[in-house]
Amino acid sequence: MSSDRIDAESKVSGNQANIPARIRRELEIDDGDQLRWQVEDDGSIRVQVIQQQTGTFADFDGYAGEEPTDVTSDHDAWGVDVE
16 A cells, blocks of 8 residues: 555544545444554554454353354353363
């Protein structure tokens, strides 16, 4: 991406700024995603999109949402170390 190119513009209202639809679509930004802001030494801003995790157990430690679960056998044992 060229640093002198303007892809889109938006206005600030209060403490909020809208992300133009074209940018949201191109970067696949959805509701619930987070934006990480960083001010560079030259005064430019870097924004990183952090995609939200999805899945039933996405917010629990120890589960990455990638392996299938069986609620009938895993429910009571979830998070319990079996010795």
